[in-house]
């Protein structure tokens with residue numbers, strides 16, 4: 001099927017099988033490998049991106065659903081010289097180890113903070129419940145999200 | 155201390171690529187002309203493979219080949235070896251069943267690969283794999299660990315499905331001491347099977363260049379050189395000098411990526427057969443089925459105490475599930491990494507352990523974070539806590555009474571280790587303070603008042619890290635030495651490229667190793683680059699596991715740096731016309747003692763490459779390497795205390811408080827060390843409360859996805875309070891001990907001691923799920 005979508009500000013027209021997943025469009029067709037695949041049951045969140053302003057698991061979005069959508073991936077939120085506050089907070093708080101869950105975790109966390117900036121520790125934990133991290137024990141991820149939330153409010 | 159040197163919480167340099175999505179994991183790498191592989195896997199736990207008909211699969215558009223275990227055997231590829239030969243009680247060798255990378259006559263666990271389909275696209279490979287018609291003759295699977303010894307024989311020549319019957323310690327003396335003990339505590343424990351679940355699934359990309367005969371394998375490995383060694387020396391995929399193994403960014407390992415697996419073996423072999431690069435990335439479902447699992451012990455233990463409460467003897471009998479085959483280090487985990495740790499932190503004079511290593515029709519079991527040491531700690535710390543309860547003693551004080559005292563080091567245990575140093579009471583005291591032990595009764599009363607049950611539990615663990623003195627390891631059955639290599643190349647302009655045989659897959663070596671080297675040379679942190687994970691760039695290495703990287707790999711770098719400093723002193727002495735003995739190196743300067751003459755590190759490096767004013771008897775160049783072989787293990791130890799609340803209405807256990815005070819010796823980067831402990835504790839909490847790899851009676855994995863295997867999520871764990879005490883390791887130059895596994899070693903016992911304290915039922919087994927807890931409370 002023919003679809004068109006905007007990814008990190010650039011428009012793309014693609015011809016893909018209808019059962020193609022958004023994550024495969026991002027990784028395989030557009031070569032944006034910052035978005036990861038950690039499971040096959042939509043439960044790890046490694047594939048999280050923003051679609052029309054909300055965090056979604058891109059492994060559970062079909063090509064047709066993404067037609068006409070505005071997508072932002074980890075590559076689209078900041079650069080090494082100009083980090084998004086959430087990226088900066090993750091580094092500052094050592095909220096990542098192997099880095100595999102990190103892009104999805106950051107994309108989820110940005111959405112969480114944008115939607116509800118007044119977050120408690122517990123609310124952050126519940127908000128990140130759909131994203132697995134096997135390395136950090138979440139302690140520093142929660143710290144980072146709270147720090148970024150503070151920075152956003154300030 | 156500088157802000158980037160040893161002891162500073164330097165922010166990690168690897169983070170910049172990970173937080174911007176520019177990490178480069180195996181699945182992110184593509185090669186021109188690449189094809190895609192899908193594995194054929196046994197749907198049965200035990201079955202003869204009678205016939206494989208691939209005609210329909212080969213007819214699918216874009217399919218290049220369907221290769222089977224028969225094809226691999228016909229090509230003369232060898233078995234996947236087990237790298238540690240365990241000697242049995244009677245002195246005979248363990249019985250190692252043949253482990254072909256792809257099964258060709260019999261499949262022995264669900265998910266065991268027996269073929270590989272290669273196609274132009276992943277979709278075509280998947281479709282074709284569905285069309286392969288395989289005839290299986292099902293056999294009775296042997297799944298139950300406790301019944302396996304009496305059951306039908308899985309492998310020819312392995313009677314009672316027993317890989318080995320192993321022992322350590324003095325049996326007669328231990329039994330005599332138990333018979334004479336004033337009190338004997340007995341306990342039966344299971345250590346639940348875990349599935350490691352690094353978030354990056356395993357992957358491999360094989361490339362073969364027919365013109366040169368070079369093979370390149372990109373793969374998710376914790377130890378690329380060991381992978382290359384095994385694939386060339388044992389499996390004989392390619393000669394070692396024609397095989398390059400690259401482990402790029404690797405998304406977590408926790409042990410599961412140490413081992414040499416069927417899939418990468420098949421991928422590199424197939425790349426040559428089809429003449430095209432071949433890529434495979436595991437689905438999570440495949441990871442559940444075919445990554446090596448962890449733990450899975452059943453144990454009976456007896457602890458004897460004298461009338462004062464001093465431990466007089468510990469006897470432990472364990473049956474360990476090894477799965478269908480011996481994985482790379484599978485044999486060593488329940489033996490040398492387990493039995494040797496049963497002294498714990500205590501001066502117990504008599505210890506005896508016997509372990510039956512048993513085959514079953516389940517996935518192979520091997521090292522998972524802690525590898526044997528969490529299992530040992532679980533036995534020691536559960537039985538000590540139980541003894542305290544039976545005797546009405548304070549669990550902290552009973553431990554204190556039995557701890558090895560600082561003046562007893564070096565301390566030789568009855569189970570073959572010599573602890574070099576430690577101060578166990580120091581970490582116990584600090585942990586008691588942090589948890590506010592004195593305030594616990596009031597907290598418990600408050601929970602009771604709110605209708606909840608509260609419990610507290612301890613684990614005073616010890617572990618042996620820094621694997622290992624090579625001669626000792628080889629004597630005990632290791633197939634390789636366990637030294638580490640390091641090379642430091644100082645470039646003519648004075649900056650430095652460091653090559654280490656360790657591998658970082660989350661540990662942050664690019665930061666900590668640069669801290670060590672820049673500190674050593676007194677040069678800017680930014681001037682040091684760390685290279686790892688590529689056999690084409692790094693000379694040799696044994697990789698990262700067993701919390702060995704800094705203690706062994708970091709020490710190799712210190713040795714290499716010392717050689718450079720020694721050479722630099724000769725160069726500087728010549729240039730400054732001084733005696734070598736009068737030249738000192740400090741803070742990046744070669745200085746002539748009692749003078750103001752000095753040359754910087756960079757000036758000496760430049761002189762080594764442009765040797766005009768240079769000693770005639772010295773080679774030019776400024777680069778050195780070292781192989782560091784440790785003298786002993788290192789012995790990190792500490793106290794973990796858990797506090798839980800149980801809701802009697804639902805059986806839900808909430809971990810409300812967790813304190814870890816660990817002695818890792820000197821710490822290079824406290825921020826990274828704390829992070830390692832956090833992650834380990836969460837995995838331990840997963841083992842204690844949530845995770846369990848379960849096979850049904852037919853050998854089907856019931857917990858084969860994140861819907862059934864319960865991983866710790868952000869709202870399952872609290873913030874952790876972590877702290878360290880320091881007794882420097884006495885035998886390595888950095889005084890470091892290793893911190894990667896401690897969190898997962900102490901926490902399961904601490905949490906289960908807390909849960910059983912709250913519930914009042916010592917028979918609860920891991921994981922303490924709401925159902926089990928509710929049944930314990932309500933009968």
Ligand code: FES
Nearest residue numbers: 042043044045059
């Ligand atoms: S890949 Fe796991 S949720 Fe999408």
Ligand code: FES
Nearest residue numbers: 097101133134135
């Ligand atoms: S940092 Fe490794 S999974 Fe989160």
